[in-house]
Amino acid sequence: MGIxxxxxxxxxxxxxxxxxxxxxxxxxxxRLEWADFAQGLLMAAxxxxxxPVLTETLGMSFQVALAIVILNGTLYLAHVxxxxxxxxxxxxxxxxxxxxHVTTFDPGPERMQxxxxxxxxxxxxxxxxxxxxxxxxxxxxxxxxxxxAVLVGAGFAAxxxxxxxGEGSKSxxxxxxxxxxxxxxxxxxxxxxxxxxxxxxxxxxxYLGNLGMMPALxxxxxxxxxAGEIPWPDYSGIGFFSRPDxxxxxxxxxxxxAIPIPSAxxxxxxxxxxxxxxxVVFGDVLQSQALLEDAQRYRPDEKxxxxxxxxxxxFGGRNVFMSVFGPDISMCGPLWxxxxxxVCTRYKNGPEAMESINSGAASFRWGxxxxxxxxxxxxxxxxxxxxxxxxxxxxQGYVSVRVGVLKSKGFNDLGIAGVAGAxxxxxxxxxxxxxxxxxxxxxxxxxxxxxxxxxxDPIFPIDSPEEIQKEVEENLxxxxxxxxxxxxxx
Numbered sequence: 001m002g003i004x005x006x007x008x009x010x011x012x013x014x015x016x017x018x019x020x021x022x023x024x025x026x027x028x029x030x031r032l033e034w035a036d037f038a039q040g041l042l043m044a045a046x047x048x049x050x051x052p053v054l055t056e057t058l059g060m061s062f063q064v065a066l067a068i069v070i071l072n073g074t075l076y077l078a079h080v081x082x083x084x085x086x087x088x089x090x091x092x093x094x095x096x097x098x099x100x101h102v103t104t105f106d107p108g109p110e111r112m113q114x115x116x117x118x119x120x121x122x123x124x125x126x127x128x129x130x131x132x133x134x135x136x137x138x139x140x141x142x143x144x145x146x147x148x149a150v151l152v153g154a155g156f157a158a159x160x161x162x163x164x165x166g167e168g169s170k171s172x173x174x175x176x177x178x179x180x181x182x183x184x185x186x187x188x189x190x191x192x193x194x195x196x197x198x199x200x201x202x203x204x205x206x207y208l209g210n211l212g213m214m215p216a217l218x219x220x221x222x223x224x225x226x227a228g229e230i231p232w233p234d235y236s237g238i239g240f241f242s243r244p245d246x247x248x249x250x251x252x253x254x255x256x257x258a259i260p261i262p263s264a265x266x267x268x269x270x271x272x273x274x275x276x277x278x279x280v281v282f283g284d285v286l287q288s289q290a291l292l293e294d295a296q297r298y299r300p301d302e303k304x305x306x307x308x309x310x311x312x313x314x315f316g317g318r319n320v321f322m323s324v325f326g327p328d329i330s331m332c333g334p335l336w337x338x339x340x341x342x343v344c345t346r347y348k349n350g351p352e353a354m355e356s357i358n359s360g361a362a363s364f365r366w367g368x369x370x371x372x373x374x375x376x377x378x379x380x381x382x383x384x385x386x387x388x389x390x391x392x393x394x395x396q397g398y399v400s401v402r403v404g405v406l407k408s409k410g411f412n413d414l415g416i417a418g419v420a421g422a423x424x425x426x427x428x429x430x431x432x433x434x435x436x437x438x439x440x441x442x443x444x445x446x447x448x449x450x451x452x453x454x455x456x457d458p459i460f461p462i463d464s465p466e467e468i469q470k471e472v473e474e475n476l477x478x479x480x481x482x483x484x485x486x487x488x489x490x
Contacts, residue, residue, distance in 0.1 A: 053330075054329060066243075071325060076089075080365070092330075178384075183216065191398070288311065289308065343364060
C-alpha cells in the first residue's frame, strides 16, 4: 500500500517513537502476512482452552469466560503495536500454581479478590522492573536451586492438575482415551527424535511439526466423540458472530461491579506466588531474546529491535489492566514459545516469505483475535477445550521439568529442586519457596555460598556439546545432500 513506509536495508522496521515504546500499525508500518494470519485462526483453539479453568475455578459462564479470552487476546496485540516483536501468550507454568493459590479462598467474591490481588501486584512489579531496568539484576539474586525448584514444581503441578481425580472436564479420568491419543500425538510431533528425522526428509512433516499442538487438537475433534467422551460440535442457532458476555464480566467478576477491593492481607499472601511466577516469566524473556537473536543471523536486511525492559512494561501493563477489567488465571505473559519458533522459522526464509519479524508476529495474533469472534470456529473447538488444556499442561509440565533440571548446577541443587518442587506443587508457592530458600541456606551457608550461583552446567551425555555438534553436522550434511540431488534432478 502506498501509505506504508518501507524499511531501509539493515534498519529497524519503521514506527513512531513513544519514549521506551515504538508504535506500529498494520498496513502503515508492516504488511499483513496471510500465512501467519491463517495459522492464527486455527491456533485460537489453544487460547480458548483456558475457558474450562475459568468456568470451573471461578464459577463463570462460558460467555463470561469467552469475554476474558477476548480481552486478553486484544491485549496480545499490544506487544507488536508498541514495539515488542514477539508472539505473547499465557504464563503457562504458573497456571497450576495460581489455581492452587486461589482455591484456598472461598468460591465467589473472596476467590476473585485473591486473583485480583495477585495479578495486580504481579503487573505492578513487572512494570516497575521494566521502567527501572532492574529485571536482569533481580533474577541474578535468586540462587540456581531456587529457580530450579520453582520450574520443577510448576511442572509437577501442571501434570497433577490433569491427573488429580475430580477435576471436571480437564481431568484424565473424564477423557482417558482422547487425552492418551491426542497428548501422545502432541508429544510425538514436538519432542520425538524419530519425527525429527522424518522432518529432515519430508517437507510435509516439516510443516506438520511447525503447527505445534494444532494437529493433536484437530484429531481430538474426531477421537473424542468416537470414543464417547465428548459430544460432536453443535452449530445449531449459533449465527456467525460469538456472544461474549462483557456486561456479566464487569458486573459480577471485577472491582467495577460486585467484587470489593482486595484486603492488604491478600496482597501480602500473594507475594510468594508473584516471585514464583516472575522466575518463570524471566525465563520466557530470555527465551524471547535467544530466539530473536538466532533469527537475526539469517536476516541482515532487518535489525530486530528487542528490549527486555520494554517487554516488561508491556506485559506488566497488560496484567494491571486485566486485574481491573477481567482477572484471568492464564495471566498475561511475554511469550508463546512454540508459535514464536514457528514465526521465526518462516522469517528466516527471507523478506518474500515475511517482510518483518513484526509483521509475522502481529499477523498471527490478528488471526487469533479474529477467530474469537467467529461463532462456527468457537463452536467447533468448544467440545475439546478440556483436551486442549490437558495437552497444554502436559507439554508444559514436560518442558518445565526439563528446563528446571538444567537450572540446577550440581547434584545438591537437583536434590533441593526435587524436594522443594514437590512441596511447591502440593502445598503452594509460599511453602515451596520457603523450603527452597531454607535448603539452599543449609546447604551453602558460609564459605560455600558462591556455589549457589555457580554457572557451570550439569553433564548430560546425550545433550553434551560434543553430541549436539555431531547431530548438527549430520543434519547439515543431510540438507546439503538433498540440495545436490535436487540440483541434479533439475
